[in-house]
Amino acid sequence: MRLFSLFLLTATLSFATHFVPSKVCSKCHPAIYKEYMGSMHRNSSVANDPVHKAVWDKHPLKAKQKYNCAVCHTPTDTKLIEAFKKGQPALPQSNRIQRNEPIGCATCHRIRSVRTHVKQNENIYNDRPKYYYAAKGGKTVKETVKFHEESGFFGLFKKAKGSPFHTIDYSNRLFADGYTCLGCHDHKRNKQGLAICSMDRKEAEPSTQTNCITCHMPQVSGSLSTITETKTHAYHGFAGLHVRPDLLAKHIVLSIDTSKGKLHVTVKNQADHRLFSHPLRLAQLRVEIERQDKTVTLPPVNLFTVLGKNGRPAMPWVADTILKQNGIGAKESRTFAFDFMPQKKDRITVTLGYYIVNPKAARKLGIKEQAIKEFKVLKSKIFPY
Ligand code: HEC
Ligand code: HEC
Ligand code: HEC
Ligand code: HEC
Ligand code: HEC
Numbered sequence: 001m002r003l004f005s006l007f008l009l010t011a012t013l014s015f016a017t018h019f020v021p022s023k024v025c026s027k028c029h030p031a032i033y034k035e036y037m038g039s040m041h042r043n044s045s046v047a048n049d050p051v052h053k054a055v056w057d058k059h060p061l062k063a064k065q066k067y068n069c070a071v072c073h074t075p076t077d078t079k080l081i082e083a084f085k086k087g088q089p090a091l092p093q094s095n096r097i098q099r100n101e102p103i104g105c106a107t108c109h110r111i112r113s114v115r116t117h118v119k120q121n122e123n124i125y126n127d128r129p130k131y132y133y134a135a136k137g138g139k140t141v142k143e144t145v146k147f148h149e150e151s152g153f154f155g156l157f158k159k160a161k162g163s164p165f166h167t168i169d170y171s172n173r174l175f176a177d178g179y180t181c182l183g184c185h186d187h188k189r190n191k192q193g194l195a196i197c198s199m200d201r202k203e204a205e206p207s208t209q210t211n212c213i214t215c216h217m218p219q220v221s222g223s224l225s226t227i228t229e230t231k232t233h234a235y236h237g238f239a240g241l242h243v244r245p246d247l248l249a250k251h252i253v254l255s256i257d258t259s260k261g262k263l264h265v266t267v268k269n270q271a272d273h274r275l276f277s278h279p280l281r282l283a284q285l286r287v288e289i290e291r292q293d294k295t296v297t298l299p300p301v302n303l304f305t306v307l308g309k310n311g312r313p314a315m316p317w318v319a320d321t322i323l324k325q326n327g328i329g330a331k332e333s334r335t336f337a338f339d340f341m342p343q344k345k346d347r348i349t350v351t352l353g354y355y356i357v358n359p360k361a362a363r364k365l366g367i368k369e370q371a372i373k374e375f376k377v378l379k380s381k382i383f384p385y
Contacts, residue, residue: 018129019076019106021096028165029105031222035236036105039243044073045102047094051280051357051372054365060317065089072184074102075123109133111174114183123183130165133172133180138208140176144169163227178212185212192320196307199273202330215251215271216240241281241356242371245378252379254350263287263340265350268333275328279305279316282358283327284375287338290347298338303327304358342385351380 026033036042046053052073061068067090070081077097084090092098101107107125109132115122126133136143145162162168174180187198217234224233239247252275253268265287269275276283283303289296303326307319314320328334342348356372357365367373 019078019104019110020129022101022105024165025105028163028225028227030226032224032233032236033105039236039238040240041103041108041238042101043242045098046073046092047098048102050367050369051365054367055280055316058315058365062091065091067092071122072120072188074098076101076104076107106132108180111180111183112172114174114179116186118189120188121183121186128167131167131169133169133175135176135213136170138176138214140173140208141170143171163225173206175213176208177206178214179206181212190317190319194307194320194322196279196316196319197277199277200330202272204272211272215248218247241276241354241376241378245376249379252352254352254379254381256348256350256383257335258342258385261341263338263342263348264335265338266333266335267328267352269328269331272330274330276303276354277327279307280357280361281305281354283352283354283378285336286351286353287340288349288351289340289342290349291343291345296340298340301336344385346385348383348385349380350383351377353377353380 022033022036040049043049044052046056052069056062056067056069066084067074067080068084070077070084070090070092074080074092074097077092077095080090080092097104106129110125110128111123111133112126113124115124145168147162147164172180185199186201187195189195213234216239217236218239219232220235221232224230235244235247237243239245251270253266253270255266255268257264257266265285267285281304285301285303287298287300289298305325305327306313306323307316307321308314308323309318309320311323313323353375355362355375357367359373362373
């Protein structure tokens with residue numbers, strides 16, 4: 001009897017640890033696959049992300065061979081996660097999963113629920129390799145579709161319904177309200193209990209109108225599959241600071257006011273999380289004035305986070321306090337005063353942009369990639385005066 005249940009247990013375990021390779025999905029979902037291949041979920045591993053690699057290379061857990069980043073950065077590599085859990089050496093190798101799909105298609109679509117914890121949240125996956133959750137037109141409905149053919153008019157024609165490869169379950173609300181993202185994206189505390197990363201979300205009722213999915217995976221043109229034709233599909237490049245920031249610009253509103261004898265610039269953040277929440281970022285609000293043929297550049301406002309210990313900046317694994325954090329909060333509108341008063345016919349350009357890695361930190365980490373080091377624009381607006 002005991003032997004039998006042990007067998008059952010290992011059987012479910014090995015099922016649970018198999019994710020269908022994303023390449024398989026590409027046959028019927030080519031547009032989504034192509035976008036995904038350029039996304040940060042495809043590039044979240046040490047093999048593909050030079051920023052992640054640079055930080056990991058300095059991390060004390062590397063010498064101990066304990067890659068505890070795996071549950072969020074490479075959850076598809078279940079062999080690595082199992083080794084880690086068993087206390088065996090667990091370092092990421094440059095294998096197919098690490099290079100092609102550290103956070104794969106099936107991995108995300110099998111997240112059944114998200115368990116909340118103080119240190120970091122946890123994804124609970126279903127144990128069926130070909131059973132995927134989705135929303136139906138952005139909504140949750142009590143419906144599970146297996147592939148079948150529906151006969152019409154006395155069996156004269158047949159119509160295929162669903163996917164010939166997998167079951168689709170439309171009843172998991174996480175895929176409509178965006179909570180499926182929060183197993184990895186909510187917060188992370190270090191050993192000292194300091195939240196080194198936190199979205200500082202404005203807790204609201206789960207919404208299907210505006211959420212992580214509607215902002216970061218907006219509908220873009222192209223069919224969701226080659227079999228069921230649709231005009232649009234959810235963008236799988238996941239708009240962010242590395243990929244297509246232009247898709248996010250509309251959620252930031254810039255305005256100016258000079259009624260108090262000085263230039264005031266207001267930034268309105270419509271996201272339900274703090275802007276530029278990752279502690280490596282440096283965001284800047286820049287103002288430039290064109291007057292006749294001269295350009296005046298005002299000193300920029302810096303927005304950033306500094307983690308520290310004993311009053312000095314420290315690495316995230318050492319830090320026990322937040323020395324400074326002035327990023328714009330969830331749903332916050334913040335006004336910045338500049339020591340300047342425009343004149344008639346001036347053209348004022350206001351830009352909210354960012355460095356993916358604060359240039360000071362980039363030097364310390366030895367990051368050389370130009371795309372990481374350069375200033376990027378999130379939103380820019382010209383105000384004729
Ligand atoms: C709880 C989940 C979680 C764990 C565990 C985790 N990360 Fe992350 N990490 C994230 C998420 C989510 C992002 C993306 C955040 C963003 O862009 O704001 C991220 C982003 C990063 C970035 C920025 C990458 C870039 O290209 O901008 C670095 C560096 C990083 N993580 C390093 C690590 C290291 C090193 C570990 C392990 C020691 C680790 N993380 C463990 C969730 C996690
Ligand atoms: C980071 C998690 C994540 C990854 C990785 C991911 N998806 Fe999705 N996918 C979602 C979410 C969330 C939605 C939107 C809700 C929905 O329609 O199910 C979605 C939607 C879809 C849809 C329906 C599109 C629509 O417009 O209705 C298909 C098909 C799909 N994904 C296939 C894939 C394939 C194929 C891959 C890999 C190439 C993939 N997904 C990778 C989370 C993910
Ligand atoms: C043989 C073709 C085929 C393969 C392979 C395939 N799919 Fe699909 N999939 C479909 C079809 C067809 C639909 C649309 C079904 C419908 O709308 O009734 C679909 C729908 C989906 C949906 C739900 C979309 C929605 O909103 O209705 C998701 C999620 C999804 N597939 C994920 C995947 C993932 C992940 C993989 C790879 C592990 C994969 N598919 C492989 C044919 C396929
Ligand atoms: C299994 C963990 C996991 C899940 C689930 C997940 N993410 Fe991520 N996501 C990450 C990690 C890790 C990174 C950082 C990768 C890096 O920079 O190395 C990331 C990066 C991102 C980025 C930054 C992209 C850029 O260009 O800077 C966005 C945006 C994002 N995720 C949105 C989402 C959304 C929306 C969902 C839910 C549909 C989601 N993620 C689900 C782990 C996850
Ligand atoms: C109203 C639109 C909106 C909603 C809703 C929203 N975001 Fe964002 N998100 C943005 C904008 C705009 C940015 C770009 C500025 C920034 O980096 O914070 C962004 C940036 C991000 C980044 C990159 C941050 C960094 O420092 O690298 C991640 C990761 C992210 N969002 C994940 C999420 C997740 C997860 C949710 C759901 C809890 C979510 N977003 C909800 C608009 C939104």
